[in-house]
Amino acid sequence: MSNESSPGRRPVRVGALAAALTAALALLCCTGGAGAFFLTELGGEAAELIDPVSMECTGDFEVDVTGKMPRFSDYGEPQMRNAAVIIKVGQEMKVPPRGWVVAVATAMQESRLLNLANRTVAESQDIPNEGVGADHDSVGLFQQRASWGTVRQRMDPEYASRKFYEKLVDVPDWEKLPLTVAAQRVQISAFPDAYAKHEELASRIVDALAGGAARTALIAGEQVCDAAASGDIAASGWTAPIPGGVGSGFRTASRPAHNGVDIAAPKGTVLRVAATGRVIVSRCDPDRRGRLSCDVDGWPGKGGCGWFVDVLHAQGIITRYCHLASRPLVSVGDTVQAGDQIGVVGSSGQSSGPHLHYEVHVDSDRSSRGAIDPVPFMKSKGAPLKGAG
Known part of the structure; x- marks a missing residue:
């Protein structure tokens, strides 16, 4: 077995590594591919994300959208309740847990898991909301635009989640795509590489709300806990x-x-x-x-x-x-x-x-x-x- 734990005795400074990666990733700036996201907000939530998940993978993935919600970093009870709704809709639609992680991460980027109105809706006070997002016609957890439905529909977390999943499952091989690619195929965002930085925390949120579901892999048609190997990928x-x-x-x-x-x-x-x-x-x-x-x-x-x-x-x-x-x-x-x-x-x-x-x-x-x-x-x-x- 190995008797030397690190290669080369050439420590690389983080700053130098970041600079080198920035130069390399600049080559991909116009492709919209997965290669350009990695330097976006490195660190940030990372100190919390590296802690092992304490919850066991129970296989019981039913989500309670009305009970007491856990808290993660800056995400409080209203946001966790919205995450629970996103996961619950995914369950009802029989979307695998990987889709729940993609959906939660997407909503984290688009709205910080808040049901946001635009300025016009907020001023009308006609539809309950949890804050004001952009001034254009994007509203809701996923900041969906007018083509996705009426304002009232898009401000309904269940409707918004369902529309997201409907588009996600139509993406060929979405389960095998990097999260940022799968999310972008649905959202067509101006910032296509922004979703990936939320994958770690989104996985933890799904684990906490759905019995460790992000720790499952789809093997022989079944979601199996703690078994991702040999090319099988966990949620x-x-x-x-x-x-x-x-x-x-x-x-x-x-x-x-x-x-x-x-x-x-x-x-x-x-x-x-x-x-x-x-x-x-x-x-x-x-x-x-x-x-x-x-x-x-x-x-x-x-x-x-x-x-x-x-x-x-x-x-x-x-x-x-x-x-x-x-x-x-x-x-x-x-x-x-x-x-x-x-x-x-x-x-x-x-x-x-x-x-x-x-x-x-x-x-x-x-x-x-x-x-x-x-x-x-x-x-x-x-x-x-x-x-x-």
Whole structure:
């Protein structure tokens, strides 16, 4: 297994990384694709979002829209009640939980989960509202325009949610699309990449209101709790990178500098990216003597991560994949979707046998300072690492 937790001994400053990403993402500014969203409000809610979800995935997803509501960050009871209505309508329409996450995240961006009127409606005092949004004809939780229905209809949270879902399920393969792409196909927004930054908190809200539903994956036609792996994606948008079991853990007493976990798997096992993101590193990590010798199996004490990949996700989360058997299948700048293959498991670098060394970092910090324990993090996403408690 790996004896070196981080590659290259070349810490990258967050500012430099952000500048480099800004330049790279500028190339995609006019495409409306997923690649341009990742630097929008990095941090922000992230400190709260990295906490593991405490609620177990119960499989009981019925939502109570009238009971006491939980509170999240700046989202109070009225907003949570609106989120509950959005989820309830999705349930009634038999939209899978991934759709609930997309819908809640979209309403977070469009209205902060408030039923907003425009100025004309608010001044008329004819229709109850929870604040004033834009001055044009957009109203309601999703800021829907006149073509979506009458003002009174669009100001009804149930009607607005139903119209959103009707358009969402008509998008081909919407379940497999990055959240920001799926939402934009419905909303046709002037800010197409703004939705993704809400995915983490939207998943937590869905979990809290619907019994851990964001931690389920659709497998063989059934929503299964905490089982996202082998290309199956949880409603949270995450999957386990390989279906192996954790051996060496995160910063153990015997290996306090081990900034990730080692997941055992045969050489050649398909390695998948854990969530939608953008590749920021894809290369051979030098060994202790500065040699680029990743095309051969490594050994204990050799040093280096071997062939490895770093991927930047929304909210400044970075995942790292070390000891690939051969050159990664992705390059710096590539946008990858959750479950895409990025390489195969191997034993390059400092390694005593085939396995994946997997790390999770926060705050866009690739150094050891940004590393967190992947085990509770992945469990909170419904994609637990096997063999981990």
